[in-house]
Amino acid sequence: xxxxxxxxxxLFRKEGQNVTLSCEQNLNHDAMYWYRQxxxxxxxxxxxxxxxxxxxxxxxxxxxxxxxxxxxxxxLTVTSAQKNPTAFYLCASSWTVNTEAxxxxxxxxxxx
Amino acid sequence: DAKTTxxxxxDCAEGRAANLPCNHSTISGNEYVYWYRQIHSQGPQYIxxxxxxxxxxxxxxxxxxxxxxxxxxxxxxxxxRDTAVYYCIVKGSGANSKLTFGKGITLSVRP
Numbered sequence: 001x002x003x004x005x006x007x008x009x010x011l012f013r014k015e016g017q018n019v020t021l022s023c024e025q026n027l028n029h030d031a032m033y034w035y036r037q038x039x040x041x042x043x044x045x046x047x048x049x050x051x052x053x054x055x056x057x058x059x060x061x062x063x064x065x066x067x068x069x070x071x072x073x074x075x076l077t078v079t080s081a082q083k084n085p086t087a088f089y090l091c092a093s094s095w096t097v098n099t100e101a102x103x104x105x106x107x108x109x110x111x112x
Numbered sequence: 113d114a115k116t117t118x119x120x121x122x123d124c125a126e127g128r129a130a131n132l133p134c135n136h137s138t139i140s141g142n143e144y145v146y147w148y149r150q151i152h153s154q155g156p157q158y159i160x161x162x163x164x165x166x167x168x169x170x171x172x173x174x175x176x177x178x179x180x181x182x183x184x185x186x187x188x189x190x191x192x193r194d195t196a197v198y199y200c201i202v203k204g205s206g207a208n209s210k211l212t213f214g215k216g217i218t219l220s221v222r223p
Contacts, residue, residue: 004155040212041158042199058153058210090155098205100146103155 003027004053004083006104013085013111021076021107032074036060036087037106042070046089049074050097078109085111115139115202117212123220130187132217137181143204145176146211147185149196156199156213159185189222214216 004025009033013019025032030051035043045058049068054074065084074093088108094101117135118157124130136145146161160167160174162183173186187194199216205211 033211040215042215043211045212048210060199082156089167092155097209099172100161101159101211107156108153 002092004091004104005101006089006107007108009105011107011109013109015111016080017047017111019085019109019111020082021077021078021089023074023076023104023107025074025093025104027093027102028071029093029095029102030071031094031099031101032068033092033094033101034058034064034066034074035075035090035092037090043090047075072075085109093109113138114145115212117187118198118200118214118217121218121220124221126191126221126223127189130190130194130219130221132185132187132200132219133182133184134185134202136153136202139180140203140204142144142154142213144176144182145180146165146201147151147172147174147214148195148199148201148211150199150216151193151196158197190219192221192223195219195221 024047030085033048034046037043044060046064047066049055052071065077090106092103144161147159148156150156162174175185197216197218199213
């Protein structure tokens with residue numbers, strides 16, 4: 001069953017802790033993305049990767065880090081430096097940055 | 113800055129066509145118009161995209177005006193499952209071009 005898998009669906013963490021969100025795709029896509037969505041708002045780009053071992057900052061990268069060691073995986077770490085980490089996080093992938101992107105079902109992170 | 117303007121909401125009756133408008137008056141010649149939708153608490157779903165010609169697929173039709181300053185997404189026979197937020201996005205084709213989501217338009221399909 002091909003697609004993009006984000007896990008877990010819901011995640012709770014205490015303030016001050018780093019947390020890593022998982023994103024795996026088996027579509028053989030080169031490009032992968034992380035977005036953040038706050039209630040009633042559109043999606044904002046955190047980081048994207050055009051190819052393995054390469055990634056670029058998006059519009060709101062502060063307080064986040066990523067790695068792209070494997071083509072199929074693009075984990076996002078929300079660090080303690082992120083001031084407002086509670087949000088809905090969405091991962092996406094595409095053949096290239098110039099083709100349509102396909103999204104996972106998201107991880108809802110709550111920091112208390 | 114948002115490159116597109118969409119009304120905040122609209123509704124239509126089940127079984128009727130839903131016509132969702134989008135203005136993109138500053139679109140450049142190499143920029144595409146993309147449409148995605150997001151059902152509550154799910155990831156966005158790609159619908160369709162086009163450059164200047166009208167496009168149709170199994171989900172919808174995209175009508176782009178001749179001057180490319182506006183477009184309309186048409187869902188030919190709306191169902192209750194089409195209730196969602198629909199995003200109209202203008203995106204270039206360069207390596208640094210990205211999908212930038214605005215607030216979209218909330219479509220409510222009524223029985």
